[in-house]
Amino acid sequence: MFNMKFSMFSGTRELEQKIDEMHDKVLESSLYFKEAFEIYLKEKRSQNYRRASKKIKNIEAKADDLRREIESRLYIHNLIPDLRADVLQLVENIDKVINEFDEVAHKFYIEQPEIPEKYQAKFRTLVTQVCECAENMVICSRAFFRDFATVRDYSRKVYFAEHESDKTWASLKQDVFDSDMELAHKIQLSSLIGEVADVADKAEDCVDAVLIFTIKRDI
Amino acid sequence: MDLSYLFFLSSGLFLGWSLGANDAANIFGTAVGSKMVRFRTIAAVAAIFVVLGAVLGGAGASETLETLGAVNALAGAFMVALSAALAVYFILRMGITVSTSQAIVGAIIGWNLYAGKETDYETLAQIFATWTICPLLSGIVAIVLYFICKKIIKCCGMHLLRLDQLTRVGLVVSAAVGAYALGANNIANVVGVFVPSSPFKPLNLGSVYTLSSVQVLFLLGALSVAAGIMTYSKKVIMKLGNNLMRMSPMLALIVVLSQAIVLLLFSSVTLHYWLENHNLPALPLVPVSSTQAVIGAIIGIGLAKGGRNIDWHTIGKIVTGWITAPLLAMIICFISLFFLANVFNQTVYLQ
Numbered sequence: 285m286f287n288m289k290f291s292m293f294s295g296t297r298e299l300e301q302k303i304d305e306m307h308d309k310v311l312e313s314s315l316y317f318k319e320a321f322e323i324y325l326k327e328k329r330s331q332n333y334r335r336a337s338k339k340i341k342n343i344e345a346k347a348d349d350l351r352r353e354i355e356s357r358l359y360i361h362n363l364i365p366d367l368r369a370d371v372l373q374l375v376e377n378i379d380k381v382i383n384e385f386d387e388v389a390h391k392f393y394i395e396q397p398e399i400p401e402k403y404q405a406k407f408r409t410l411v412t413q414v415c416e417c418a419e420n421m422v423i424c425s426r427a428f429f430r431d432f433a434t435v436r437d438y439s440r441k442v443y444f445a446e447h448e449s450d451k452t453w454a455s456l457k458q459d460v461f462d463s464d465m466e467l468a469h470k471i472q473l474s475s476l477i478g479e480v481a482d483v484a485d486k487a488e489d490c491v492d493a494v495l496i497f498t499i500k501r502d503i
Numbered sequence: 504m505d506l507s508y509l510f511f512l513s514s515g516l517f518l519g520w521s522l523g524a525n526d527a528a529n530i531f532g533t534a535v536g537s538k539m540v541r542f543r544t545i546a547a548v549a550a551i552f553v554v555l556g557a558v559l560g561g562a563g564a565s566e567t568l569e570t571l572g573a574v575n576a577l578a579g580a581f582m583v584a585l586s587a588a589l590a591v592y593f594i595l596r597m598g599i600t601v602s603t604s605q606a607i608v609g610a611i612i613g614w615n616l617y618a619g620k621e622t623d624y625e626t627l628a629q630i631f632a633t634w635t636i637c638p639l640l641s642g643i644v645a646i647v648l649y650f651i652c653k654k655i656i657k658c659c660g661m662h663l664l665r666l667d668q669l670t671r672v673g674l675v676v677s678a679a680v681g682a683y684a685l686g687a688n689n690i691a692n693v694v695g696v697f698v699p700s701s702p703f704k705p706l707n708l709g710s711v712y713t714l715s716s717v718q719v720l721f722l723l724g725a726l727s728v729a730a731g732i733m734t735y736s737k738k739v740i741m742k743l744g745n746n747l748m749r750m751s752p753m754l755a756l757i758v759v760l761s762q763a764i765v766l767l768l769f770s771s772v773t774l775h776y777w778l779e780n781h782n783l784p785a786l787p788l789v790p791v792s793s794t795q796a797v798i799g800a801i802i803g804i805g806l807a808k809g810g811r812n813i814d815w816h817t818i819g820k821i822v823t824g825w826i827t828a829p830l831l832a833m834i835i836c837f838i839s840l841f842f843l844a845n846v847f848n849q850t851v852y853l854q
Contacts, residue, residue, distance in 0.1 A: 296664035364667045365538035366752060429663045432656075501663070503653055503753045 295361040302354050303371075303429065306378055309347040310422045313385040314415040316340050320389050321411050325404055329396050337389045344386040351379045370497040374425060377490035381418050384483045391479060397472050400465070406456045407477070413449035414483040417442055421487035428494050428501075435498045439491045446488040453481035508702055511577045512694070514585035516727035519693035521591045522603045523553070523731020524739050526689065529600070529762060529797040530681040532740045533755030534674040539667075542737050548675055549682035550729035556686025556770075557725035558718050563687075563772040563788035573699050574614055578849035579840065580696040586610040586836035587692070590828050595739070599824040602792030605634065607692040609829025613836030618852035629787050634825070637765060637791040638799025645761040645803035652757060670752045677759040681793075682732075684766030686725055691790045694724035754804055761800035762793055795825065 320336035327333055354375050358368050399407060424438035460473045531545045574580045587606035594601040608630055615622045656666065703719040714722065750758065768774065769791045778785035798821055805813035844851045 296662070296668055300662050300664055362538070363664055367663075367667075430660050501751060503649070503656065503751055503757075 296363060299354065299357045299361070299363065300429075302350055302357065303375070304426075306347060306350045306354065306375060307422045307426055309343050309350065310378055310381055310418055313340050313343045313347075313382045314418045316343065317385045317389055318411060318415050320392075321408070324392050325399065325408070329393055333393065337393050340386050340389045344382050347379055347382045351375050367497065367501060370493075370500065373493060374428070374490070374497065377486070377493055378422075378425060381421065381483060381486045381490060384479070384486050385418075388476070388479045388483065391476060395472060395476070397476055398469065399473070400463070403456060403459060403473075406452060406459065407480075410449060410452045410456060410477065410480055413445055413452055414480055414487075417445035417449060417484040417487045420445060421490050424491050425494055428498055432498050432502055435494060439495055442487055442491045446484040449481055449484040453477055508577060508700075511581035512697055512723070514581045514588060515694045515697055515724060518584045518588035518591070518603065518607070519724045519727030520731035520735070521588050521595070522689060522693055523550075523728035523733075524735035525591060525595055525600060525603065525731075526685055526793045527682075527732040527736035528739045529793045530685060530759060531674065531678040533750055533758065534678065534752070535737070535740050537750075537752050537755065539671050539752050539755075540674055540678075542740075545675060545678050546732050546736065548679050550732050552679045552682035553686035553728050553732065554722065554725040556683035556688075557690035557721045557728070558686075558714065560683070560687030560770055560772065561690035561721045561725075562717065563770055563775065574611065574696040575699050575853045576850045577697075577700045578843055579614055579618070579851035580700060582839050582843050582851060583607070583610040583614050583696045583836055584693070586613060586839055587832045589835055590832035593831065594824050594828055597824075599820055600794045600797075601824045601828050602794045603692045604689065604790045604792040605825055605829045606832040607695070607790070609832035610836040611696065612829070613833035614840060614852070616833070617837050617840040620852070630789050633769065633787060633789045633791050634795065636786075637769065638795045638802070640768070641761050641765040641796040641799035642803030642806070644764050645757055645800035646807045648757045648760060649754075649804050649807045652753060656753075667752065670756055673756045674752065674759065677756055677763055681759050681763035681766070684763045684770060685793055686728065688766045688770035689790055689793065690721050690724050690728070693728060694720050695790070750801075750804075757804060758797060758800040761803070762796040765796045765799075766791060766793060792825075794821070798822075 316336060316339045320333060320340065323330065323333045323336050355372055358364070358371060364371060420438050420441040424435055424442060427434040427438060456477050457474050460470050460477070463470070465473075527546065527549055530549055531540070534540045534545055535542045574583050584607070587603060587610040590606045590609065591601050591603050608627075612622055612627070614620075661669075697720060698717055701716050701720045703716040705716055706714040706719050708714065768786050769789055772788065775785045775788055798818065802813060802818065805811075840851045843849045
């Protein structure tokens with residue numbers, strides 16, 4: 285009986301692990317992004333920041349490998365044929381969030397924008413909000429695989445966090461353009477603020493798709 | 504054995520082949536359509552179990568058909584089966600799943616009318632009643648299973664991928680049970696009318712089991728059903744598709760299980776006597792339509808989900824097919840018997 289059970293699920297167990305790992309990567313990239321941003325505010329492009337940014341880059345590379353493995357395994361083992369396209373899209377959406385974290389962290393490293401002290405608190409709030417959004421997206425997406433009932437609850441949290449981040453983004457952008465900084469500086473900061481806020485947008489897109497998949501899968 | 508018997512039996516075998524092609528879509532159509540299971544695997548399982556069901560449990564429903572009209576001449580039986588098969592074939596070509604059970608009943612009544620034999624109205628009423636009870640019962644079973652499954656899924660929190668694997672196994676098992684039930688219940692439609700004129704001798708399968716002459720006839724019929732499943736059911740599945748309601752694999756499993764349970768209830772002699780012995784209302788042993796059972800189950804689930812997803816237009820078309828099939832079979836049978844008797848000089852009934 286044990287052997288039968290084992291062989292019946294052996295194809296899926298590894299894939300379950302890979303999908304779980306993929307979710308873990310979002311959480312890791314979110315945590316490292318927050319850490320990297322704090323380092324940047326204090327030290328700008330230091331060795332510490334370089335290390336933190338590198339960690340996010342490694343996570344992103346590992347997530348890409350995981351995505352490819354999940355995709356091929358889904359096809360090799362012919363798993364969830366009716367939902368395969370949905371799961372693949374979900375994994376790709378998750379990967380986009382990780383990519384966005386990596387891109388923003390790298391952009392800070394390359395562009396080394398000067399963030400005036402009076403905007404740092406708001407910038408920090410924006411980063412916290414987008415990270416919260418991504419973290420709730422992870423819980424929502426995990427729930428799609430195990431517990432449909434809670435998908436809706438966490439999707440509300442993501443929508444709320446995204447809405448809040450939008451407000452912070454708008455207010456911060458306005459502050460930047462109302463300031464006496466040079467136009468080039470304003471545009472550079474505005475572009476970075478937009479990119480940070482994009483993480484929340486990508487998480488929201490992912491949750492939108494999860495909700496549709498849940499309706500399709502719900503018996 | 505007279506070779507002419509085999510010739511006349513060919514119409515029954517043709518009907519068996521159409522039943523296999525048509526009803527396999529009910530048993531595992533969604534499983535194949537949703538690519539959960541490979542066609543060849545599930546068709547082989549269904550073919551084996553349909554033969555087992557027919558040989559081991561086909562007697563009960565067959566007796567009821569004999570009561571309705573004991574087609575006592577071989578040529579008559581040939582035409583009854585052929586008319587039913589033609590009616591099924593014509594309606595199937597219009598893209599509507601159709602009931603062989605209803606077609607054969609219509610054809611038998613056509614024979615009764617031609618031969619001037621009185622139709623046993625009590626049995627006929629019983630059969631008509633089951634045509635209503637069967638989809639109704641199937642719908643109720645499906646609703647109960649739907650809520651049980653929903654509760655279990657909610658409580659156990661199983662990973663989507665594991666649930667999917669279990670559903671896959673469930674689909675194969677329920678296809679096996681469904682095929683067994685189909686064989687037991689519907690073999691009467693295929694060769695039931697040939698039972699009174701069966702020339703087969705009992706067949707010894709070593710010292711293990713002896714097939715009675717009727718069981719040998721059922722085995723032959725069941726092999727034609729299996730051939731229908733293996734050769735043509737894929738085309739029917741692809742043509743008819745899943746157009747009544749969009750179904751997840753889990754819902755497909757519930758539909759197949761409900762249908763199998765209901766078909767078993769209408770064909771299990773053991774259960775029938777057990778209920779009677781305990782003074783409980785027993786369901787009559789009547790060949791019921793697996794198509795009706797499936798439609799009943801789909802409507803049941805659709806209603807349990809709020810009734811928004813059901814394509815009532817397609818269901819209307821199918822129900823029209825349920826009325827058309829017996830009428831068409833009856834008319835074809837009546838006219839063809841006339842030609843068979845008067846043009847080909849065949850004895851189509853004995854006084």
